[in-house]
Amino acid sequence: MLHTPETLPEAELIRLRAAQGEGQHETVAREAADLLARWGDHRDLLLIHATSLRFLGRFDEALAQLDRLAVDHPHFSLMHQERGLCHIARRDAPAAIEALLTAVGINPALPHSWKMLSGVYRLTGDMESALKAEAHVHTLRALPPVVVEATALFADGDLSQAEALTRRFLLTHGDHPEAMRLLAKIGVAHDVLDDAEVLYAGVLTLAPDHRAARQEYVETLIARHKYPEAREALAPLRGGDEDLQRLDATIAVGLGHHEEAIALYHAMLARLPAEPGDNTALRGQLADLHLWLGHALKTLGRVPEAIAAYTHAAALRPEFGDAWWSLANLKTYRFTPEAVETMRKAEEAPGTIAIDRVHLNFALGKALEDAGDAASSWHHYARGNALQREASQYRPEILETNTRLQKQVCTSAFFTAREGWGAAAPDPIFVLGLPRSGSTLIEQILASHPEIEGTQELPDIQRIVLELQGREHDIDAPAYPGSLADLTPLQCRALGERYLAETQAQRSLGRPFFIDKMPNNFRHIGLIHLILPNAKIIDTRRDPMSCCFSNLKQLFAQGQEFTYSIEDIARYYRTYLELMRHWDEALPGRVLRVLHEDVIEDLETQVRRLLDHCGLPFDEACLNFHQNRRAVRTPSSEQVRRPIFRDGMDQWRAFEPFLDDLKTHLGSALTDWR
Structure with a gap:
């Protein structure tokens, strides 16, 4: 050997x-x-x-x-x-x-x-x-x-x-500009983006006209979701090559300026030959642009145009899994038998790269589910999940360790001793829970109220958590959440004010309240309470079989690595229940729980509960949420533009013969989840 x-x-x-x-x-x-x-x-x-x-x-x-x-x-x-x-x-x-x-x-x-x-x-x-x-x-x-x-x-x-x-x-x-730039690139490769940002800023202080460093600095700011800063840093380079225009469009999307992004994508397409012929590089370039254009159109609810863009991307590159999955991810699109056959051939082709193969399997799973072929559908969902899990570094113990430490640190006595700390503003409404639990529907209902603005899944709480964890992150003995105990009243207030300031760029309508719909923030309710004691927190919850199955057939653009195996999603769901029970004990009444099934059965009662929790008067517009044409970036974007419907409630039952392991791993959570 x-x-x-x-x-x-x-x-x-x-x-x-x-x-x-x-x-x-x-x-x-x-x-x-x-x-x-x-x-x-x-x-x-x-x-x-x-x-x-x-x-x-x-x-x-x-x-x-x-x-x-x-x-x-x-x-x-x-x-x-x-x-x-x-x-x-x-x-x-x-x-x-x-x-x-x-x-x-x-x-x-x-x-x-x-x-x-x-x-x-x-x-x-x-x-x-x-x-x-x-x-x-x-x-x-x-x-x-x-x-x-x-x-x-x-x-x-x-x-x-x-x-x-x-x-x-x-x-x-x-200090040497090229050495500092190289160290910044190494930081990006290691995903230490805060260090990289500081180093790039230092390079540009020494060499303001360093074009490559400035572009890399902008890319780092985008990766950190710091879109206003990225736009400012990009300004000296505007009007340049396609890479810079692509960055400009990405920033526009990040800022919620989707019409601007659409115009930029159209302008880039107009400058390229419409027919690439045998030019593989140009064909790929055009396919990417049509894909990004489709994403922006979908976000604004311009579905026929989005379908045309995605279809064009797939025609340019028949093995382009992301284009096929984007069509499937509309949830309302139905594939023709010819399209299914094209996807099958691409998925089976030896030359198809791994990421395309993953996307193709999830798209085939959705296409065959819609066609009523549950067995073939599950084959592709399972294969797509297996491929994605194989490439993942996800470790369930990390969340379980965090949960154990949250329960140790964030006790009722801990919060009583810190009552009144943080920034007093009541502006944020946190909607959290598991992905595919109905959180986008709750966001859409609330964002239909004239005093509430919907934004997107904001990364700001996660950024604060990373800082509290420190640079030397020990997975087995992390600094956070223990570091919460070291925060002073002044620091808690400063963190709350920073959160409010950094999310301001997402608040274009000037409404008094705004929604932060980052599902994973349920892990950090203790931090949220410390720095924003008057923010509202809403936990969206869904039957475990429906929720877990819905996650297993969803390919996320990034993150949510726990959704690509039956055992992982079941463990995550159980840990979520454990931590939410702790918050109920440590912070009684702080979190409003809304069950997806209750929203479907009795919309008005749940809308009134939501608005009462937010301290706002009832408004009929919240019942007509599907008429709200706001931008929605999550996979449920088209579903929340329709009236309440029941057809998605028990989709997992058609796949029940394949879900025995899910039931086993969920265990007591099957009945003890409300």
Whole structure:
């Protein structure tokens, strides 16, 4: 059995590279081949072997080793550089140019690739391209060698080494824009976005005209949902290339300016050829734009136009799973048999990438469910869930640990001792619970009241939680929620005021109250109460079989990783019940519970309960919520634009033969959930 690649001693690689540097290529090739018999998948060993084979003139063998390397490491820039050098040695200029361009496309910090490109371009008479390549060589020569080396390591996925080199350089030499930018990119790769934001801001203080850094800064702000700041940072770059226009449209969507986003997408499409022909890259570009356009149209309730956009995207790329799933996710769309067959073929095709395969399975599940074929539908739902769960890092113990600690920290006595803390404003109405529990319906009902504004699923509470957790997050012994006990009255008030200030950008109508409909905020009711003691909190709840099944057939755009296995969703539901019971004991009367089934059975009674809880007078508009044309971004967007209907209440029963495990894992929650 082969050893894992990590077991090859680093000293062996150092020795072989030193021998290579001394020109001992016969020895290196022989010894590398012996080592590959034991460590056949080792990336760097394969590259060393191929390099010595090239120096020995054994080009076909070298290229064969590089092909072997490309199977597991297709984006390894040094592999593509070595392939280019082999083609140069074989006097194959077109193949050399293609390989070297691929190398620098992955990793622009490869001076040898740029130098070789310049030479090959000169040999082929392409002086313009040669001069551009030489300009890159000069740019890299102007940078400190350590920064170039670290950038190359980062591009090839060696993040730890790249970070160590960059930090040492900055400690020794002080602020340097490119080193700081590289450290910010490493932060983004590690999902430490707050650090990355600070570093990018520092880069732009030193080099305000650094175009690439500014674009990356904007992308980081968008990832943090800081859309007003992103728009301000983007302003100096406006009117530029398509990437910048795409960012502008993304910011517009984030700010709720969907008409503006639609206009931007139409403008981008107008500048591109409508018929891409055999141009695969252009075909993908057009498909993406039509998809994003469809999302914006759907949010505004312009469903026929959204369907046309999604259908166009799928026609451009028949394997484009996201386009097919977007049609299915309208909930009201019905697929033709021809469309189902197209999706089947795409899902079965060996070349379909993993993310498309996931989307296609969920779309097929919905199409076949609508056709009444529960067995085939469940096959695809189960396959889509399995593929998505396989790619997930979700650990149910994290939430269960958080629940245990919330119960320990956030007691009745804890809150009594902190009564009156936080920002006094009553503006927010938190609608929370599990996804697919009817929260969008409650949001739509409340947002139909003339004094309440609907926004979207706001990330602001989650951002505060991340800060309270600290940078060194210990999964088994997290700082939060214990860190709540360390907050002072002044800090609680400041956090509440910050939340109100940062959500202001979402409040375009100027109404006195607004809705924050982030389901997962049920985990943080203690924090919400501390910093916003007069905010209203509404728990939307749904029968566990209906709720869990609805989650199992839903592919979320991001997050909600607990929904992709029967065991995970059942554990999550049970933990949710446990934590909500705790809040009822620690903060009696603080949370209004609304059962989805009660809303369906007796809308007016539940509307009056909701408005009484919010301290607002009854308004008929809340009963006619389906007439509200506000933007809705959740999967239930089209369902809440229809009057109350019962046809979704017991959809799980058609799938009951496949849900025995769900019943088993839910256990007592099946009956003790209200």
